[in-house]
Amino acid sequence: MKKLLAQTYIWILLVLLYAPIVIIAVFSFTEAKVLGNWTGFSTKLYSSLFSGGVNGSLLRAIENTLSIGIIAAVCSTILGTIAAIGIFNLTSRKKHIMYFLNDIPMLNPDIITGISLFILFVTFSVTQGYITVVIAHITFCTPYVVLSVMPRLKQMNPNTYEAALDLGATPFQALWKVIIPEIRPGMVSGMLLAFTLSIDDFAVTLFTKGNQGLETLSTYIYADARKGGLTPELRPLSTIIFVTVLLLLIIINLRSTKTQGQGSKKH
């Protein structure tokens, strides 16, 4: 009885979680404008999505989202890694102050970050558009990179850098040949995190995209929904994003179980 209850509970939970996605995925294979009407199987929405349907504006929004995400992820990874190395080598008191300062932007609500950046750009009369969105995204992604690189630095043998210098590496060579390879896993996870944060962002983008017609996926959908009804092409798009994320997750999980398997063999 207890077991049955537990199973029912978990199934209800899973259905509630995944039903909306499954419904969207199912209805991405039909042509009906309104979600819920099944007018027969069709892949027209998919072809329309990629052939520049909806005036190509949806496709442009996707392009913007991806390019901003990639630039922001790469730049914040570079900045965040350098910052993490710098903070790591500070004296303990200064280090704690920097940790604290690094935490504030992460705990700060997005809306506040967005408004403050908006005011900043207006104050310095910066024309808002693609560049300002990229700058904004780098700004809020960098602290997360710092946070994901720091544990790798802490794990590192404290003498590693000195050992490299001792063997004749200049400080730059030591950084490039020893420190970076050591903290690479932290940098990669930081970069992935930054990328997802950037793609996911709505509030900050809305305040910094200006009025030159720049749209990312999130602002596009928002604007679209306000115009009344969602564009049908969003259904295949959501499905593609969901499947991509699912595949990525499966790959990551498979990889981690594989490395764990190797690890246990070694010891």
Place this chain on the structure above:
Amino acid sequence: MANNDVIIKIEHLSKSFDDKKVLNDINLEVRRGEFVTLLGPSGCGKTTLLRILAGFIASDEGTVSLDGKDLLGVPPYRRPLNTVFQRYALFPHLDVYDNIAFGLKLQNVPEDEIDERVRKVLKMVVMSDYEERDVESLSGGQQQRVAIARALINQPKVLLLDEPLAALDLKMRKDMQIELKEMHRKLGITFIYVTHDQEEALTLSDTIVVMNGGKIQQIGTPADIYNEPVNSFVADFIGESNILNGTMLSDRRVNFIGHDFDCVDEGFGENVPVDVVIRPEDIYIMNNTEKTQFTGTVNSCTFKGVHYEMFVDTDEGFEMQIQDYNAFEPGSHVGLIIKPSDIQVMHKERTCNTIKGRVIDAGHVELMGTSFECDAHDFEPDSEVEARIDFDKIDLLDDKEDGTLTGEVGFILYKGDHYHLTICIDEKSANYLYVDTNDVWDKCDMVGVRILPEDIHLGRPKAAPLGKAEGLEAIP
């Protein structure tokens, strides 16, 4: 092996961290091909000294030269020295081969030469066939061999070793000691070795440099350091010893534990207080109590493998540690003899506390930043004075609140019938009190310090311009 060709010369080297002096005027010469060990308890400055040599930290004052050329201005990556770290510090993302080849690859040495040299050095550390291995899959001992190989392949002029064996278990440590000694003999490279393990130092070194509190206490061969320690710290740190208060009566005649003994030391003067060191194995113990120098009662007897370790209470109330191949039953009355050549006499570093201070008024004086009651009516207010307080006139109290001052118990020395403690009042300004007590305290205990007004004897400081002869002789 060792000759008089100096390779490293350190002069007046000092270093402070946050106002705390960790190295204080270090002077040291290292000869080419020598195996030098820097030995001392943790925090004595030995690792700091090594790190200054390697170039990882800068010194505040002083010079270091290598082959007559200044070393301190050279960045670590251009110094012809290599370091073996305590925790190996291998690069985990590289395999054994690439770890060892790291230095040569940076110098753009041709591939086939690198290959040959890596194989040669791997053979030397008995790690052939391990080239492809992931360094993290190796045991501690194997990792340390790789670390040694990685340093030696660059053919350094001096190899610096920072407690390289400290993380290994005892058996492995013993084996590696023998191998290190053998490597040193074969290669002829100068080794500077840091350790806190006195046995390791005695086993490996040509020369031992004993350090404490940022200062060099003694430099000498292992035998010198063991047989003729210059002060009670060295005697206590190296091996087991009985350290006792004594009085040098005249040349070759010393009094301690209530008896006069013949000894071999000269030049101390007459009736001069000294410290006397007797190694436990140098006291002859026998059942016959006649014709012996002194007698006592065996208190305890423990089998230690090769010998028995006994504690004997002498009839005059001193406890002596004795090692002998024969066991003597606890409770038995025994006779004891010490040969003149086994008595090591040392100058006392001090015979009482001497503290610089300032008179506040006729009834108060400021010492170590605290006001003490005492008779100061002979002195002008605000004048500089020197206070003398005998070791046994300082009370240590359990409750910090009860004392005028608070301090931490530092170095503890057992003197046969009492303890001689170093109490650290303020580390930064090097305020220490030296106290004789019968109570048992542990290192790092926090204690209250109380000094009675009549036990503080004031005098004018020696260097004062109007210094009258106030009876303040020099305190060694």
